[in-house]
Amino acid sequence: MGVALGAIALVTFLSAPAQATDLQISPTNPRLGDTIAVVMQPSIPGDVAPTVTLDGTAYPVFPLGGNRYRALLPTTPIDRPGRKVIQVQGLGAPRNIAVTLRDRSFPVQRIRVRGGGSGGTEYEFSRVNALKEIVSPEKYWRGAFARPAQGRVSSEYGVRRYYNGVFAENYYHRGVDYAGGQGAPVVAPAAGRVVLVGRVEDGFVLHGNSVGIDHGQGVSSIFIHLSRIDVREGDMVQPGQRIGAIGATGSATGPNLHWGLFVSGKSVDPVPWRDRGFE
Known part of the structure; x- marks a missing residue:
């Protein structure tokens, strides 16, 4: 891929x-x-x-x-x-x-999720949008990104979806999902600053427990559906450092990690960043 x-x-x-x-x-x-x-x-x-x-x-x-x-x-x-x-x-x-x-063919997936697959709160959307808009002058990452979880890839980037039988217009899967057991570790794929910690009890009903990392220069990551969070906003993290654990919080089909990668506010395929990276 x-x-x-x-x-x-x-x-x-x-x-x-x-x-x-x-x-x-x-x-x-x-x-x-x-x-x-x-x-x-x-x-x-x-x-x-x-x-x-x-x-x-x-x-x-x-x-x-x-x-x-x-x-x-x-x-x-x-x-x-x-x-x-x-x-x-x-x-x-x-x-x-x-x-x-070049064009690219993306699979179509039909899934059923708890919570309807589309509902979310204004609070969580505003926090995630703020994460995507960050453009720090510092560059924290070095070389290729690491895998944030060790489980198999259960859903690739770009997949188009039917949620509970309804096609999500103008939607694509904005990241890569990793299957894993409840509580399996989630690590930072690259260095950065934790700028978002969102919890279900605070209104993250769609994303579930979430962590957002600013890697610098308009590049950021988000990790959602976590069962636990091991970092705080403002923390600096290094590649491979544990930031949380796989879970099924928010709107999820079961225990999994969703990793989304943003460049200048747009969700891009994380795989090239993981395979070879950017200087």
């Missing part, structure tokens, strides 16, 4: 002998749900970071060191596949880079 991220497209634009800009786009053949990395290296160091826009949305750009900058562009199963144009400004003349976003 993973997408190899090793392939890199190197595009060099020369607008003048003194102004050369290298652009690296990875992966070169993205498909729906992938995160697209755009790495820029101007030939002349500047004080202002370039800007990167896709489909009319400007995405944050962060320095990587060595006069390089990087933007992460999320795609989702409900995006329109086909030719996309990534616009880069602030490096001399505007650059337009064409990328083909």
Whole structure:
């Protein structure tokens, strides 16, 4: 299911002998749900970071060191596949880079859940939305993400669903589910800061007991349906550190862990982050 991220497209634009800009786009053949990395290296160091826009949305750009900058562009199963144009400004003349976003077939699943599968509280939705909107300048993660649980994958990213016989329009499974026994450990897949702890008794009736981690630079994770929570908001966690345990709280089919990964507010496929990761 993973997408190899090793392939890199190197595009060099020369607008003048003194102004050369290298652009690296990875992966070169993205498909729906992938995160697209755009790495820029101007030939002349500047004080202002370039800007990167896709489909009319400007995405944050962060320095990587060595006069390089990087933007992460999320795609989702409900995006329109086909030719996309990534616009880069602030490096001399505007650059337009064409990328083909490949279509992808997602399974359809019919499940029955307690609680109807759709109800939630305004409180929990507002807390989760706040998590997705965080764009910290720090980058906490390093390399590939780890598995947050050791059980088998019971539901893949992007699955379309019928909940209790009703098709969920414009919905896709925003993460990966891991089956596991009640109380099996859940660990942080990467370093970050705990910014969300939600409990059923506080109004997390859909998500159940939940933990949200800010990995930095617009990348965050959420872990839901937990039976217990072992961290507090504000804690810094490291890869492999226990943050809770698998459970069936909230709207769940049984004991499982749902791991969702957000990039600039959109739910992306966690598998490429787990298989190869991003610099």
